[in-house]
Amino acid sequence: MPVVSGYNSSDCPIRYFQNPSSRSLLFESRSEEKKKKIRMAASDRTVLQFGPSSAATSNVTAKVHPLVIFNICDCYVRRPDQAERVIGTLLGSVLPDGTVDIRNSYVVPHNEFSDQVALDIEYHHTMLKSHLKVNPQEVIVGWFSTGLGVTGGSALIHEFYCREVPNPVHLTVDTGFRNGEGTVKAYVSVNLSLGDRQLAAQFQEIPLDLRMIEAERVGFDILKSTSVDKLPSDLEGMEVLMERLLTLINDIYKYVDDTVVSMIIFLFLFYSQIVLI
Amino acid sequence: MARSFLQVAAAEEVAPPLRVVQIEGLVMLKIIKHCKEFSPALVTGQLLGLDVGSVLEVTNCFPFPIQEEDEEIEADGANYQLEMMRCLREVNVDNNTVGWYQSTMLGCFQTAELIETFLNYQENIRRCVCIIYDPSRSNQGALAFKALKLSDSFMDLYRSNNFTGEKLREKNLSWVDIFEEIPVKVSNSALISAFMTELEPDTPVTQRDYDRLQLSSSPFLERNMEFLIECMDDLSVEQQKFQFYYRSLTRQQAQQQSWLQKRRDENKARKAAGEEPLPEEDPSNPIFKPIPEPPRLESFLIANRIANYCNQINGCRHCCHYNYYYCCYLLPLLLLLLVVLATIRCYCSFCHCFCCWLLLILLLPLSIVGGGGGGGGDGEDDDDDDDDYYYYYYYYYCSY
Numbered sequence: 267m268p269v270v271s272g273y274n275s276s277d278c279p280i281r282y283f284q285n286p287s288s289r290s291l292l293f294e295s296r297s298e299e300k301k302k303k304i305r306m307a308a309s310d311r312t313v314l315q316f317g318p319s320s321a322a323t324s325n326v327t328a329k330v331h332p333l334v335i336f337n338i339c340d341c342y343v344r345r346p347d348q349a350e351r352v353i354g355t356l357l358g359s360v361l362p363d364g365t366v367d368i369r370n371s372y373v374v375p376h377n378e379f380s381d382q383v384a385l386d387i388e389y390h391h392t393m394l395k396s397h398l399k400v401n402p403q404e405v406i407v408g409w410f411s412t413g414l415g416v417t418g419g420s421a422l423i424h425e426f427y428c429r430e431v432p433n434p435v436h437l438t439v440d441t442g443f444r445n446g447e448g449t450v451k452a453y454v455s456v457n458l459s460l461g462d463r464q465l466a467a468q469f470q471e472i473p474l475d476l477r478m479i480e481a482e483r484v485g486f487d488i489l490k491s492t493s494v495d496k497l498p499s500d501l502e503g504m505e506v507l508m509e510r511l512l513t514l515i516n517d518i519y520k521y522v523d524d525t526v527v528s529m530i531i532f533l534f535l536f537y538s539q540i541v542l543i
Numbered sequence: 544m545a546r547s548f549l550q551v552a553a554a555e556e557v558a559p560p561l562r563v564v565q566i567e568g569l570v571m572l573k574i575i576k577h578c579k580e581f582s583p584a585l586v587t588g589q590l591l592g593l594d595v596g597s598v599l600e601v602t603n604c605f606p607f608p609i610q611e612e613d614e615e616i617e618a619d620g621a622n623y624q625l626e627m628m629r630c631l632r633e634v635n636v637d638n639n640t641v642g643w644y645q646s647t648m649l650g651c652f653q654t655a656e657l658i659e660t661f662l663n664y665q666e667n668i669r670r671c672v673c674i675i676y677d678p679s680r681s682n683q684g685a686l687a688f689k690a691l692k693l694s695d696s697f698m699d700l701y702r703s704n705n706f707t708g709e710k711l712r713e714k715n716l717s718w719v720d721i722f723e724e725i726p727v728k729v730s731n732s733a734l735i736s737a738f739m740t741e742l743e744p745d746t747p748v749t750q751r752d753y754d755r756l757q758l759s760s761s762p763f764l765e766r767n768m769e770f771l772i773e774c775m776d777d778l779s780v781e782q783q784k785f786q787f788y789y790r791s792l793t794r795q796q797a798q799q800q801s802w803l804q805k806r807r808d809e810n811k812a813r814k815a816a817g818e819e820p821l822p823e824e825d826p827s828n829p830i831f832k833p834i835p836e837p838p839r840l841e842s843f844l845i846a847n848r849i850a851n852y853c854n855q856i857n858g859c860r861h862c863c864h865y866n867y868y869y870c871c872y873l874l875p876l877l878l879l880l881l882v883v884l885a886t887i888r889c890y891c892s893f894c895h896c897f898c899c900w901l902l903l904i905l906l907l908p909l910s911i912v913g914g915g916g917g918g919g920g921d922g923e924d925d926d927d928d929d930d931d932y933y934y935y936y937y938y939y940y941c942s943y
Contacts, residue, residue: 336569339735344635373634399608448738478743489568490739494729500685500858507752
């Protein structure tokens with residue numbers, strides 16, 4: 267069910283304020299002619315139900331590497347006291363078949379008030395430059411935020427990222443485990459407009475593939491526990507592997523055993539039927 | 544015994560020795576990603592964390608861009624580092640450098656540059672560690688993370704630039720004492736542990752297990768042997784240098800003796816003639832000039848590398864043998880067992896007997912092939928005896 271985050275009913279463009287800290291910069295006003303100030307009602311959400319996604323976004327899927335999840339969780343744990351959530355940029359590449367491959371991320375400091383959102387754009391550009399120096403193939407592909415669902419403030423931030431990259435992917439990581447599980451979801455946004463007036467931005471969920479191959483290489487028993495006393499040496503790892511293999515073989519053996527028994531019973535009944543007839 | 548406040552303040556802080564390095568899972572993933580992306584090129588990066596008592600915690604890291612050999616880019620590199628650290632400070636990441644990490648190719652990381660970098664870091668940071676990650680060995684299924692630091696005795700000796708044979712014998716320092724490996728502990732925050740546990744269910748076999756089960760370790764073994772042979776060549780070159788040095792030393796001493804003898808005879812003649820005896824030393828004569836001893840550091844490092852390769856080959860051999868024993872003997876044994884049980888059961892149903900005979904006919908050749916493969920595995924024993932021989936020979940040689 268796609269969720270739509272609607273703007274306030276007065277359809278004036280949004281003007282943003284200069285943050286007192288000299289380095290961070292908010293969004294510039296969208297158009298110079300209409301200088302009306304409107305209040306961004308972040309809690310004012312209009313939820314509409316729409317049909318299946320349009321053709322443009324139907325074939326976009328996202329692939330997330332485990333490092334991104336680790337990074338987001340680490341940043342969430344280190345967030346400043348007054349922040350409820352953290353947001354940041356996603357880096358990666360777009361594969362030839364249209365899949366967005368999300369490989370890296372970094373958090374961007376931001377401030378969220380009841381009706382405004384302040385994002386440290388200079389920080390964002392500095393980190394981007396630094397990351398590009400190391401790996402020029404990893405470009406911006408979207409942004410992430412913690413928390414479940416898409417809020418009004420997210421729409422503003424998404425708009426900012428739309429200016430950086432044509433079709434950004436919005437990743438939400440629910441660190442609060444609100445549904446009783448850690449949900450990781452990805453969205454793309456579609457602009458709904460009536461004529462030449464922007465009405466709303468519709469966030470549609472896209473399929474997400476959590477590829478854990480690198481995490482598998484490190485070993486899940488190392489990554490899942492809160493502390494591991496010693497990295498397993500070659501032979502210890504071999505021992506564990508052999509035990510696992512033996513368990514697997516035993517399972518297979520038991521399965522074949524059961525199949526053979528059931529087949530014998532079936533054949534016995536079948537032939538006994540023939541004999542009786 | 545109660546001490547006054549002044550006494551405590553005046554007493555010098557003795558740092559507890561570094562016992563364990565605690566790495567976060569995030570750092571491991573970052574290092575693995577960076578090293579794998581640029582493999583086979585060797586890359587480095589900076590480690591950030593906290594120094595707490597006898598534990599060195601590594602909580603974050605960032606990679607260094609690959610620098611071309613250009614003088615003006617050095618300032619860029621320093622700028623990059625400063626900017627990264629400043630940015631990370633803003634998001635509450637530990638801003639404290641605790642060392643660096645580097646990738647290596649099959650374990651040839653013991654070089655003079657590593658020692659130089661260590662000493663550079665040691666000047667500013669009290670405790671620093673170097674993490675070595677080997678992506679090629681990790682492809683074999685092992686997790687090749689190593690935390691290294693230079694031993695204190697070696698550092699003192701190196702700083703005093705007194706790397707001669709006598710000094711080393713005096714301090715009883717041999718090639719094993721240069722690097723100290725520190726055990727690595729992994730820690731994760733509770734949040735990420737919860738996420739991982741939930742996102743990825745417990746699978747019975749993982750990708751790493753498949754990598755480890757790959758029986759074809761011969762390319763890995765080949766590369767190791769290649770590097771080992773190269774190291775042997777380097778070591779023989781160093782040996783020749785020493786031989787040349789000792790030969791020239793003895794020759795010089797013989798020359799000195801003969802000159803001294805001539806002088807003494809001359810002096811006797813002069814005494815007989817009643818003249819002043821000439822001094823028995825002549826510093827201006829070139830045969831009295833001391834010949835510089837060739838540095839021993841390189842041969843120590845080469846010995847370290849050889850030991851590393853030998854260990855890897857030994858480890859590889861053990862893994863290989865276990866692979867062969869279990870997979871090539873156990874598996875057909877189990878299959879035969881299955882077949883026998885099936886045949887016993889077939890007495891209950893005559894039709895089933897036919898299927899069992901078919902099974903037997905199909906499986907018997909498979910188990911023979913498996914057993915034959917296991918037999919072929921025994922041939923691996925030969926080259927390892929050679930390595931052990933070299934290993935012990937050079938161990939003896941280098942630790943005189």
